Amino acid sequence: MKVISGPASKELAEHISALTGFDNIPVASKVFPDGESYVRLEGDVKSENVAIVQTTCPPMQDGRLFQLAFIADAAKRGGASKVTAVVPYLAYARQDKTFLAGEGISVETIARMLKASGIDELITVNIHSEPTLKQFPFPAKTLSAIPLLAKYFVNKGFKGAFALSPDKGAMYIAKQAQEVLGGDAGHLNKQRDRYTGQTVQTAEGLNVKNQTVIILDDIISTGGTIVGAAKILREQGAKHVFCACVHGLLIGDAEKRILDAGVEEIVGTDSVPGNISKVSLAPLLSQELRSQK
Ligand code: R5P
Numbered sequence: 001m002k003v004i005s006g007p008a009s010k011e012l013a014e015h016i017s018a019l020t021g022f023d024n025i026p027v028a029s030k031v032f033p034d035g036e037s038y039v040r041l042e043g044d045v046k047s048e049n050v051a052i053v054q055t056t057c058p059p060m061q062d063g064r065l066f067q068l069a070f071i072a073d074a075a076k077r078g079g080a081s082k083v084t085a086v087v088p089y090l091a092y093a094r095q096d097k098t099f100l101a102g103e104g105i106s107v108e109t110i111a112r113m114l115k116a117s118g119i120d121e122l123i124t125v126n127i128h129s130e131p132t133l134k135q136f137p138f139p140a141k142t143l144s145a146i147p148l149l150a151k152y153f154v155n156k157g158f159k160g161a162f163a164l165s166p167d168k169g170a171m172y173i174a175k176q177a178q179e180v181l182g183g184d185a186g187h188l189n190k191q192r193d194r195y196t197g198q199t200v201q202t203a204e205g206l207n208v209k210n211q212t213v214i215i216l217d218d219i220i221s222t223g224g225t226i227v228g229a230a231k232i233l234r235e236q237g238a239k240h241v242f243c244a245c246v247h248g249l250l251i252g253d254a255e256k257r258i259l260d261a262g263v264e265e266i267v268g269t270d271s272v273p274g275n276i277s278k279v280s281l282a283p284l285l286s287q288e289l290r291s292q293k
Contacts, residue, residue: 001289002045004071006054008064009088012270013053015282016086020290025050027071037063039070046079051123051289053086057272058249061091065110069117076118084121085114086289088271088281089247093124094219096132099194111136123288125271125281126173126218126246143288145269146173146216148279149244150180152267153214158242159183161212166190166201166229173216177244181214188229201228209237220245220268223254230261240264248276 003022005013007029017024025043032038052071056064072083095106114122115137122140127133133140153161163177165187178185186206192199215229226243233241241263248268255275258266268276 001049001051002043003289004041004043004045004050004052004075006052006064006071007039007067008057009053009055009086009270009273011273012055012088012280012282012285015270015280016051016053016286016289019282019286022051022289027067029067031063037066037070039067039074041071041074041078044078045075048080049082049084050075050080051084051086052119053088053285055088055271055273056091057089057247058091058251065091065113069114069119072114072118082120083118084123084289084292085119086123086285088125088269088285089249090122090124090127093128093132096129105135107132108135111138111140114138123285125269125284128218141288143284144176145246145271145279145281145284146176147180148281148284149216149246149267149269150177150214152244152279153242154180158212158214161214161242162186162208162238164188164206164208164213164215164229164233166215166217166225170217173218177214177216183211188232190225190228199224199228201225201232203232203236206232206236208233210239212240213238213242215241215243215263217243217245219247219249220254220258220266221249222251223258226258226263226266227261230258230263234262242267244268247271248274250274250276 092106127142160183163174163185165174167190174185
């Protein structure tokens with residue numbers, strides 16, 4: 001297998017190559033003056049299974065999706081036998097159903113576009129809703145980075161911390177973290193108005209008094225969910241509040257608003273490279289690629 005370094009995940013791809021020993025193929029990329037993307041593989045892929053590592057987080061998630069598709073096409077034209085897309089953050093994964101009349105299912109459209117470009121298989125990390133993947137036109141799998149995030153806090157001396165999910169539907173995240181942290185786990189309740197996007201959070205039967213609490217979520221976007229959760233935890237007498245997410249999009253001033261809300265540290269992964277990406281997905285993705293080379 002060879003690992004192709006998508007422009008959005010160059011460091012992660014190189015890290016995966018270093019861990020697996022698979023050759024790394026760089027990609028030259030540029031944006032034309034009119035905004036269109038260009039990519040070129042700088043290595044031979046003939047008769048190889050290749051893994052293209054390319055996250056599709058903001059900014060320019062559409063451009064990153066196009067880069068991914070163009071790389072897949074280049075790989076197939078170059079004679080690659082099998083093209084696996086390793087897409088830690090899959091853009092549009094939250095539009096996975098028609099919530100309101102007249103909407104489409106964006107993530108399924110994206111999957112069909114990727115299939116048409118030459119992708120044979122997809123690996124992502126903590127997709128918002130796993131059943132989505134069953135609708136994709138190729139085998140698709142999601143891995144969980146939650147144990148790695150929980151381990152980060154264990155290594156910092158927070159074994160026994162309370163694992164909190166900000167939403168009942170994401171309780172599986174708190175449970176995965178709990179297995180590593182060894183403390184209690186629980187969730188808040190969150191309801192979203194589908195027209196305004198506004199959410200209301202409540203806590204029922206939660207006891208976090210004097211506890212160190214780690215709020216864990218798949219995505220932090222505007223930060224509103226974490227800010228609301230932190231406020232509730234402070235009201236309930238939590239001693240320390242941290243937060244961890246797989247995909248730290250941190251749109252606008254989200255990071256500042258979360259810290260201002262009393263969260264002591266925000267921890268994310270290199271799914272979204274940036275200030276808070278303190279945990280690498282490379283070991284998780286390397287293990288998966290090694291198992292299927
Ligand atoms: C949605 O249900 C997700 O799991 C996240 O909780 C959500 O995307 C976070 O968004 P925001 O940071 O804008 O509140």
